[in-house]
Amino acid sequence: MVPAAALLAGALALLSLARVATAFERPLAASVAQSSAITHVTDEVGRQVSVPAQVNRVVTLSPDLTETIYALGLEDKLAGDTNYCDTPPAAKLKPHIGTAQNPSLEAIVALRPDLILASTSINRRETVDELARLGLAVYATNPHTVRGVLASIENVATVMGAATQGHGLVVGLRARLEALHMRLNDLPLAHVFFVVWQDPLITIGQNTFIADALKWAGAESVIIADQNWPQISFEEVVRVQPDYIVFTSNHSGDTGKLLSELRSRPDWKGLHAVELGHIVNVSDEIARPSAGLVNAIEELAHDLHPEAFSGPGARYAPGLQKSTPEFAVTAVCGEEHAACAR
Amino acid sequence: MSATDRARQALAREDGATSNARRAKLVVEQVSFAYAATHRSAPAFTLGATSFEAQTREMVAILGPNASGKSTLLRLLAGLTKPLSGRVELEGAEVSSLDLRTRARKIALVQQESDLLFPLRVWEYVLQGRYPHGRSLRFESDEDCLAAGNALSQVGAESLRDRWMNELSGGEKQRVILARALAQQPALLLLDEPTQHLDIGGKVELLRRLRRLADSNRHTVVVVTHELDLAAEFSDRVVLLHRGRCLRVGAPAQVYERELLEEVFETPLEIAISAGGRPHVHLREVP
Amino acid sequence: MRPLTPRRVLGICLLLLAVLFAAVVLSLRMGAYPMAVRDIVTTLVNGALGRRERIPSEFWLVVFGLRLPRIALGILVGAALSTSGAGFQALLRNPLADPYVLGVSSGAALGAILSLIVAPLAPGLIQVAAFVGAAATITGVYFLGRRGGHLDSGTLLLAGIISASFLSAVIMFLMTTLSGRDLRGMAFWLMGDLSSTPAVDLRWLYLLLLVGAGSIYTTASDLNLILSGEQEARHLGVNVGRVKIVVYVAASLLTGLAVSLSGAIGYVGLLTPHVMRMLFGTDYRLLIPTSAIGGAIIIVLADLLARTVVAPTELPVGAMTAIAGAPVFIYLMRRSMR
Numbered sequence: 003m004v005p006a007a008a009l010l011a012g013a014l015a016l017l018s019l020a021r022v023a024t025a026f027e028r029p030l031a032a033s034v035a036q037s038s039a040i041t042h043v044t045d046e047v048g049r050q051v052s053v054p055a056q057v058n059r060v061v062t063l064s065p066d067l068t069e070t071i072y073a074l075g076l077e078d079k080l081a082g083d084t085n086y087c088d089t090p091p092a093a094k095l096k097p098h099i100g101t102a103q104n105p106s107l108e109a110i111v112a113l114r115p116d117l118i119l120a121s122t123s124i125n126r127r128e129t130v131d132e133l134a135r136l137g138l139a140v141y142a143t144n145p146h147t148v149r150g151v152l153a154s155i156e157n158v159a160t161v162m163g164a165a166t167q168g169h170g171l172v173v174g175l176r177a178r179l180e181a182l183h184m185r186l187n188d189l190p191l192a193h194v195f196f197v198v199w200q201d202p203l204i205t206i207g208q209n210t211f212i213a214d215a216l217k218w219a220g221a222e223s224v225i226i227a228d229q230n231w232p233q234i235s236f237e238e239v240v241r242v243q244p245d246y247i248v249f250t251s252n253h254s255g256d257t258g259k260l261l262s263e264l265r266s267r268p269d270w271k272g273l274h275a276v277e278l279g280h281i282v283n284v285s286d287e288i289a290r291p292s293a294g295l296v297n298a299i300e301e302l303a304h305d306l307h308p309e310a311f312s313g314p315g316a317r318y319a320p321g322l323q324k325s326t327p328e329f330a331v332t333a334v335c336g337e338e339h340a341a342c343a344r
Numbered sequence: 345m346s347a348t349d350r351a352r353q354a355l356a357r358e359d360g361a362t363s364n365a366r367r368a369k370l371v372v373e374q375v376s377f378a379y380a381a382t383h384r385s386a387p388a389f390t391l392g393a394t395s396f397e398a399q400t401r402e403m404v405a406i407l408g409p410n411a412s413g414k415s416t417l418l419r420l421l422a423g424l425t426k427p428l429s430g431r432v433e434l435e436g437a438e439v440s441s442l443d444l445r446t447r448a449r450k451i452a453l454v455q456q457e458s459d460l461l462f463p464l465r466v467w468e469y470v471l472q473g474r475y476p477h478g479r480s481l482r483f484e485s486d487e488d489c490l491a492a493g494n495a496l497s498q499v500g501a502e503s504l505r506d507r508w509m510n511e512l513s514g515g516e517k518q519r520v521i522l523a524r525a526l527a528q529q530p531a532l533l534l535l536d537e538p539t540q541h542l543d544i545g546g547k548v549e550l551l552r553r554l555r556r557l558a559d560s561n562r563h564t565v566v567v568v569t570h571e572l573d574l575a576a577e578f579s580d581r582v583v584l585l586h587r588g589r590c591l592r593v594g595a596p597a598q599v600y601e602r603e604l605l606e607e608v609f610e611t612p613l614e615i616a617i618s619a620g621g622r623p624h625v626h627l628r629e630v631p
Numbered sequence: 632m633r634p635l636t637p638r639r640v641l642g643i644c645l646l647l648l649a650v651l652f653a654a655v656v657l658s659l660r661m662g663a664y665p666m667a668v669r670d671i672v673t674t675l676v677n678g679a680l681g682r683r684e685r686i687p688s689e690f691w692l693v694v695f696g697l698r699l700p701r702i703a704l705g706i707l708v709g710a711a712l713s714t715s716g717a718g719f720q721a722l723l724r725n726p727l728a729d730p731y732v733l734g735v736s737s738g739a740a741l742g743a744i745l746s747l748i749v750a751p752l753a754p755g756l757i758q759v760a761a762f763v764g765a766a767a768t769i770t771g772v773y774f775l776g777r778r779g780g781h782l783d784s785g786t787l788l789l790a791g792i793i794s795a796s797f798l799s800a801v802i803m804f805l806m807t808t809l810s811g812r813d814l815r816g817m818a819f820w821l822m823g824d825l826s827s828t829p830a831v832d833l834r835w836l837y838l839l840l841l842v843g844a845g846s847i848y849t850t851a852s853d854l855n856l857i858l859s860g861e862q863e864a865r866h867l868g869v870n871v872g873r874v875k876i877v878v879y880v881a882a883s884l885l886t887g888l889a890v891s892l893s894g895a896i897g898y899v900g901l902l903t904p905h906v907m908r909m910l911f912g913t914d915y916r917l918l919i920p921t922s923a924i925g926g927a928i929i930i931v932l933a934d935l936l937a938r939t940v941v942a943p944t945e946l947p948v949g950a951m952t953a954i955a956g957a958p959v960f961i962y963l964m965r966r967s968m969r
Contacts, residue, residue, distance in 0.1 A: 047752075085943075085944060098943050099943050100942075100943040100944045100945055101944055101945075103818075103819065104819060104824075104826075104944075104945045104947075105943070105945070106663050106938070106942065106943040106944070106945050107697055107826065108662045108663040108664045108693060108697050108698075108938075109663035109664075109942070109943040111663075111664055111689070111692060111693060111697065112663050112664040112665070114689075126819065127751070127752070128819075128824075128826070128827050131754060132826060132827065132828065135696075135828060136692060136696050136697070137692075229807070229808060229809065233807070422866070424865075424866075444865075444868040444869070444870055445868040446868075447868065448866065448867050448868030449868070451866075452866070453866045455860070455862065455863050455866075458859060458860055458863070459859070459860040459861075459863075460858070460859055460860070461724055461726070461858045461859075462726070462858060462908065462913040463913065464859065464913065468634075468914070469859065471634060472855065472856050472859060472867065473867065475852065475856055475867045475868060475869070476867060476868040480849065480850075480852060480853060481848070481849050481850075481851055481852050481916070482852055483634065483635060483636055483637055483916070484634040484635070488634070489634060528867070
């Protein structure tokens with residue numbers, strides 16, 4: 003009796019398993035079929051994506067993309083984000099789909115997204131492929147430089163059907179960067195050691211967009227390396243003796259405690275930068291390819307080249323906490339771009 | 345007829361078949377063996393030309409001091425190595441050219457120790473001796489169980505049947521190992537220094553049992569040993585080896601000559617003949 | 632004296648298959664997408680009968696696109712690793728042997744990394760490259776592990792351990808020095824990940840599993856004897872040399888198969904045979920099928936836990952097998968000591 007039932011169950015299971023292999027002869031798009039119009043676009047890694055003309059529900063797979071959605075004012079369409087999306091804080095209240103590295107595919111499907119946004123800065127190729135295999139529309143951004151970050155924001159805005167907001171936001175950000183560039187153009191680049199991690203000592207390579215961000219802030223990394231996150235020995239830092247040492251944290255500007263802690267350590271004490279107090283603590287937005295990156299660049303530029311910002315025309319108040327993207331948009335829109343949509 | 349009865353009949357038939365052989369069952373003719381020789385020197389013979397014969401129900405003792413070539417001869421008898429010259433024949437077939445399974449059906453080599461990796465029950469261990477009697481992947485038949493049971497009772501280990509192998513004492517383990525060899529139902533039973541770790545009582549009991557087995561099962565038993573007295577007491581034939589050379593083959597009384605034994609074992613000895621005609625060896629006092 | 636009979640083997644296997652079935656049902660039931668049992672059943676039945684149109688597309692997506700493929704892959708990987716582990720424990724005469732001890736997983740990982748370097752965007756290439764890496768390692772270790780013309784357990788173990796260390800070092804080197812390459816995928820692959828779709832049709836892979844496990848099964852009686860002593864086994868007529876080669880190749884290929892598909896999931900290959908030994912005995916004629924089914928059960932349940940314990944975060948399967956497996960093993964070990 004029991005063996006017979008088990009055999010029957012086994013046969014049914016095997017039959018279903020066999021069906022599994024043939025389940026996806028053609029991709030099925032659950033929600034795309036409902037929309038009337040579809041646009042075919044190419045994403046930033048070269049994939050062909052079929053995006054509905056009207057995107058009502060979007061799921062983001064990385065914190066920078068979540069931030070971009072909020073910056074574009076599209077947070078009502080945000081159906082879900084990752085566990086670690088915390089900028090702005092409201093993003094923490096959205097439904098979560100897991101970690102960026104290993105999101106739950108089922109949770110994503112359960113949210114019925116029209117579009118999924120992924121970023122090569124943190125997501126895996128396998129995740130994107132799996133979602134595409136299930137017939138879902140996935141748009142991947144691939145920012146490598148600061149200008150690339152701005153282009154990504156515009157692309158995301160376009161794909162979301164908010165091209166005007168995107169254009170407005172990006173034009174403003176670009177203007178700020180250009181202004182910064184004009185101020186810093188004649189000044190020599192500050193030689194900076196960027197600390198990603200203290201123990202082991204890890205810094206940035208020249209191909210990261212952080213390196214590019216440094217250039218926009220009038221600085222360059224003293225370490226030239228091909229790897230993205232090279233681990234180096236402390237001796238190398240001593241040999242090069244950077245002008246400034248840059249740390250990142252989510253409490254920018256609070257260098258007092260950091261400086262006294264560094265001065266108490268025998269190895270760091272010997273660096274000229276530590277002696278002179280040339281320690282900078284910049285917002286961790288500098289490592290994120292989103293709109294807040296420009297804030298962080300400006301903050302860093304102020305810390306590294308205070309002489310360029312004294313006198314009339316100074317717009318940025320040092321010591322200000324991480325500003326919201328809305329601040330950036332209205333500040334610029336109010337002054338220079340009356341044609342802004344918002 | 346029950347399965348057990350059918351199995352008994354099959355066993356009886358097999359026994360009957362082997363008793364029809366009239367010629368000597370084991371023929372060892374001019375075998376020699378040497379490890380690979382270099383091109384410069386002549387091969388170092390571990391065993392020079394050796395010949396002897398044995399009938400069913402006979403027990404042969406291979407005697408000699410250490411490094412006399414006893415183990416080599418045993419390996420040749422077991423068919424594990426091909427002799428450099430000569431041949432070893434069992435029931436008319438050259439043993440080294442038999443395939444593994446056939447050879448295992450005819451020849452059982454009893455090891456000293458058992459090297460079990462995972463715990464095993466005694467009856468499982470003895471049943472393994474039935475392996476040569478079927479296909480490679482097989483499940484034991486009633487015939488197999490009967491043969492294993494027989495083997496256990498022949499060594500007096502029936503009561504140990506359900507015990508774990510690693511719980512047995514040294515003597516018990518040795519009986520079980522012997523039982524596994526008997527379960528193979530071999531024509532030739534080979535033992536390599538089986539009395540090494542036993543006390544005198546154990547030694548006598550083992551050899552007596554081997555004698556009985558040779559008689560009842562019509563095995564031919566070959567025992568490698570250096571126990572002079574026990575070999576003389578229980579064996580029908582003795583092969584005396586010394587430094588790779590076979591010095592003499594024959595009944596114990598013929599082989600046990602004082603000068604010969606003294607030369608081989610390099611000890612002053614004295615031979616006495618007992619009432620049963622068996623020679624006994626004593627130490628001789630040297631003035 | 633109750634020798635093992637085919638009927639007993641079949642009976643125990645059916646029992647375990649029933650447990651596996653229950654695990655599959657449970658695993659189908661749970662997930663981030665809320666689905667009633669009734670819906671799951673109708674989806675399965677309609678799917679089996681080929682009536683796809685009757686099922687809402689989202690149900691189809693979740694059952695046949697997400698859950699069932701993952702379960703099917705888990706069964707395959709669990710069975711392959713456990714059978715391989717049982718085989719290696721016999722081949723190397725070492726109860727601590729697991730499928731990775733001979734370096735197969737390191738070779739596969741190296742193949743995967745090289746494919747990420749050479750052609751990072753080719754779909755499915757990583758799996759093929761991993762399998763090629765595994766096969767190359769199998770061949771290399773085989774030649775290193777020979778002694779006097781045939782496989783020697785001790786030499787083989789040494790050769791495997793050295794190869795594994797060497798390959799791991801090469802992988803470390805590549806991961807640290809490669810300029811700008813995105814090797815994020817490797818970290819997950821190294822911990823074990825059941826969410827990737829196999830590049831090859833699952834049915835072919837199941838066939839490979841059956842061939843591999845079946846090959847090892849043909850040597851089951853031989854392995855029983857070899858485990859009582861290699862020399863003695865030879866004297867009993869076992870062709871030890873041939874058996875070793877068959878088990879070595881089959882077990883290594885099973886490991887390579889599992890690792891190419893899902894990375895190196897730990898502990899299953901080591902623990903499952905021991906658990907099955909404690910429950911059902913050490914006879915390999917029973918141990919091989921029970922290990923296979925037992926491994927499938929363990930992976931299905933471990934994956935279920937990995938998916939649901941801190942949902943929506945998905946833990947690596949390998950972490951679950953370690954966390955859940957160790958206490959169970961300790962319990963069974965203490966029970967068997969009494």
